[in-house]
Amino acid sequence: MSFLTLTNIQKSFGTMVAVEDFNLSATKGEFVSFLGPSGCGKTTTLRMIAGFETPTSGTIVLDGGDITYRPPNKRNIGMVFQSYALFPNMTVAQNVGFGLRVRKRPADQIQKRVTELLELIHLPDKANQFPYQLSGGQQQRVALARALAFEPEVLLLDEPLSALDAKIRVSLRQEIRAIQRQLGITTVYVTHDQEEALSLSDRVVVMSRGRVEQIGTPFEIYNFPATRFVASFVGQLNALPATVVDAGSGRLTVGGQEIRVSARIDAPAGSAMSLALRPEMVSLGEGPEGSNRLAGTVADVDFLGAIVRMRIRLADAVIVALDVFNEPTLKLPAVGSSITISFPADGPLVMAPGSEAGSGTSAAA
């Protein structure tokens, strides 16, 4: 059953439409991420849930009650900010206890709850320190404890990890997820980092230019992107120019070589299309019977640790990136050598060309 429901939410700032036609229903205890490029309306949507912005139209329902126009301090929603926003004049314990003092809880209860939360975030000995005496990661954990202390119905996080360095980012996100599971709190998490969204979430909302592109589990988003934008924004992607030979039998040419795809093609012979192919779909060698095979030369080999990424030149401007797992027996081809690569017929998606969904994550450079 839906616990948090956003229905037909729209938000304009003057003539600028920041969020359009946004629908989401999250169940109790669910972890939902908003993922999308800068300026796509993630923060604006989150702020409408928190009550800091009022939707131009649409409704927000929390646990059966319409909260669309309820002021933020009457919503019982916890929020964690990118900038931590700890109160500099208060100690860690006072920060964490703030929401409880607002609710006029007795002092001993507040103290008990604060101690409990500081243990939850593994900072029991920092109670009497001031925020400026803590590291960034510790400050953000305190901010999380503060947002959870008063037992809110929903937890909102707006890019909580972007001010931290990479190592802490990964460990803290796992910690956030563990705490979220333990408490079973419904959570909305805003990020522009796809890895964060995919690894944390029960469901991901991919947004672009104020609109929802797709809502689905990380598995669905990655493997069955609903739109060209989702395909190119989430994960690495080769976008190869292709020409339709025969739509009915799924035949196309890429870099002058013919292939066959099982995806449906809605275009007459001779039209230019775009073939979307993930690097991990492509293998070295001829592959099993029925695979599409392409011949090319090795343009470069990039050793990334667990995987090796190669770029294969099929024709002048047509380059395919492919990933192979690194293993001691792997024989890396020399740059400039001729090579055959293959991918299954159900590997690629076929999309209309043009309007390059330029997200910078496309692997075909």
Place this chain on the structure above:
Amino acid sequence: MSRFGAWWAWAIFIIAALYMLVPLVATFQFSLQQNPTGEAYRYIFNDVKFFAGLGYSFLVAVITIVISLLIIVPTAYWVRLKLPRLRPFIEFMTLLPFVVPPIILVFGLIRSYGRPPLAITSLPHGSDVVLIGAYVVLSFPYMYRAVDAGLASLDVRSLTEAAQSMGSGWPRILLRVIFPNLRVAILSGAFLTLAIVVGEFTIASYLAPWSFAPYLSQLGVFKAWSAAAVSIISFMLTWAAMGILILASRGSAGRVQIAGAR
């Protein structure tokens, strides 16, 4: 830094220090010239008009500070939070007290409030009210800029929203979150205002000739040594105020600028 650069830095520092200190030492020396045992100071401390003038000016200053804090802190906060587009306009307004010379201001005030229909100066304490009003205007640039700089060092919006999301209303946000984090900014604005009000001459000599600066100037005419002594005393008072400011800000060292991410 090169040795030559360090040498220059010291030279400039020493010249600047001399520029500040020589007049002070000269004034001090002058105050003792007539009588090296400090007759000039004794005269001051036996003069009721000195204490009356200083006391009056301090009281006016304190009332001015309280009024301008009550007006400016919530205003500057609200502008930063909700009306950032108004900031250039308000910054322009802070220049106005510099554009209108005090002598013009005081004549304007007397003409407006010295006769019907707004004859405030003829009411009891009427000229005090007009004087304080004028000082609130004069101190506005200093107070606003001090408070605004304090607000700039805080992540005002996130702090406010964090407090709101935890259920806090406006009074608690202002009293528990904003004011405490502006302590140093408020103190420095307050001391600037104090210095301006206590030392202001033009307006005071028309509206309250018994206050400190007019007293000092009259003293200079017929008792120059004692006037020098008063200058030294007021310097001491200013430094004491600075000392308090530094002590007060020490408790929160580093706190002010760490409100945001680092």
